[in-house]
Amino acid sequence: MxxxxxxxxxxxxxxxxxxxxxxxxxxxxxxxxxxxxxxxxxxxxxxxxxxxxxxxxxxxxxxxxxxxxxxxxxxxxxxxxxxxxxxxxxxxxxxxGSCYPLEKFKGKDVLIMGGGVGMAPTRSLFLTLLHDIDQYNSVTFLAGARTPEDMIYKYQIEEWRKHEKVKVLRSVDSVPEGQSWDEEVCLVTKLLEKIDIKPDGNPVVVCGPPIMMKFATMDLLKYGYSPEDIYLSMEKKMYCGIGQCRHCVMGKYFVCKDGPVFTYEMIKNEENIWE
Ligand SMILES: Cc1cc2nc3c(=O)[nH]c(=O)nc-3n(C[C@H](O)[C@H](O)[C@H](O)COP(=O)(O)OP(=O)(O)OC[C@H]3O[C@@H](n4cnc5c(N)ncnc54)[C@H](O)[C@@H]3O)c2cc1C
Ligand code: FES
Missing domain, CATH: 2.40.30.10 (Translation factors)
Structure with a gap:
């Protein structure tokens, strides 16, 4: 062929x-x-x-x-x-590159955490799950931004919240003068305290700035999620996108070919994963 x-x-x-x-x-x-x-x-x-x-x-x-x-x-x-x-x-x-393994998510309580422009891949996942929401037990989307004006997809939130099996919680780090916000003011990782955490074999997907992914991963491990169930969308500088130029090497992996979606289990022993 x-x-x-x-x-x-x-x-x-x-x-x-x-x-x-x-x-x-x-x-x-x-x-x-x-x-x-x-x-x-x-x-x-x-x-x-x-x-x-x-x-x-x-x-x-x-x-x-x-x-x-x-x-x-x-x-x-x-x-x-x-x-x-x-x-x-x-x-x-x-x-x-690699994708989120939706087959493994079926029948589960899926948790999604997106920070800043990291909400882009997580919105793709979220909308894909919504398409056949009956196949999943529940979907919880935790979204974070630095300030209210940095929060993206504001115009879709009400629509998303209409779905019975869906919960969307949003937080901003701070509310500067002149901006208004009537949802949570905290780091996105703090939203974990506001939901019913069900780590037992359920998947969680995280995408955001490296510092957010690092602290989210550490918190999720403390809550009892296992490294195989934590899915991270990694970003490294890329050039060819097809495993030829080595720009995206992360330890033994090419992020463009083996990723960008990795479980924490796969990469936890590689160096500098949060850079
Ligand atoms: C798999 C993958 C998916 C991505 N998805 C998105 C997305 O949906 N939306 C989005 O806005 N961005 C996304 N990015 C990041 C995006 O590719 C970079 O922001 C972009 O390449 C910057 O190009 P530039 O020429 O404007 O910036 P440059 O002038 O090359 O760099 C400006 C700054 O951005 C940093 N930077 C450059 N490339 C990257 C990179 N790949 N990752 C992190 N920092 C980088 C540089 O270190 C520098 O600080 C993704 C990156 C990868 C690898
Ligand atoms: S971007 Fe060229 S090897 Fe990954």
Whole structure:
């Protein structure tokens, strides 16, 4: 069978751009042909003449002919991505890497923790679980941001909370003057104290800044989650996305090929995983 060329870029039209926060935007994309992916995998997003960078789609993997990508402006490529407008054509290649093992989540109480732009992959997972929510016992989504204006997907929260088996708790680290917030004010990890924790063989998925993933993992272990049930979406600098350039090496793993989704059990003995 002929293998797809992993360097092949699929043109995609930007159909909408949503300002999520002062530094984060969500791009609705319509690729020239569907890019089926599994939630947790990543794609390379390029702006013609500028360059490309890896991002995890933030939409459900059941939506195949369109894709959402939520992107924080941090440097050269993301700065240019933030300039694209509806009607512009960008490039996508992929999907690459590992995904969340949904088969193992069936019938379980799934806990999801997302911090900052780390809510992007976790929203993809959350929307994918919602698609066939009957297959899961419950889904609890803990979402954190630095301030209310940094909280993304605000416009979807009420809709998500309507589902009987779903609980969504949100927290911000602080509320600066001039901003308002009527939910929790604490670190996202503190939200664990506000839910009924059921660690026995149930999965928990964490994505956020390295410091948040580190403290969340330590807390989850204290609550009794086992390292095999803690799923982490790791981010390392990437270039090729397909295991050729070694930019993403983390101990014995290539994050682009063996990850980005790892259990804590897989990586707990590797060095510098939280950097
Ligand atoms: C598998 C994967 C999925 C990702 N998903 C998302 C996502 O859904 N949304 C999102 O906003 N970002 C995501 N990222 C991070 C995103 O790829 C980087 O922010 C982007 O590559 C930065 O490119 P730049 O040219 O704008 O920044 P640069 O100018 O290259 O760097 C600016 C700053 O960002 C840091 N940086 C660069 N690349 C990365 C990286 N890969 N991880 C962490 N820090 C980095 C640099 O050290 C520097 O401090 C993901 C990264 C990976 C590896
Ligand atoms: S990004 Fe090139 S080896 Fe992983």
């Amino acid at each position: 002929e293998r797809e060329n992993p360097y092949k870029v699929i043109p995609a039209e930007v159909t909408e751009v949503i300002d999520e926060s002062p530094t984060i935007k969500t791009f609705h994309l319509k690729p020239e042909k569907p890019i089926p992916f599994k939630t947790g995998q990543f794609i390379e997003f390029s702006v013609p003449g500028i360059g490309e960078a890896p991002f995890t789609p933030s939409s459900s993997h059941y939506v195949v002919d369109e894709m959402d990508v939520t992107i924080m402006k941090v440097g050269f490529v993301t700065e240019h991505i933030h300039r694209v407008k509806p009607g512009d054509i960008v490039g996508l290649r992929g999907p690459f």
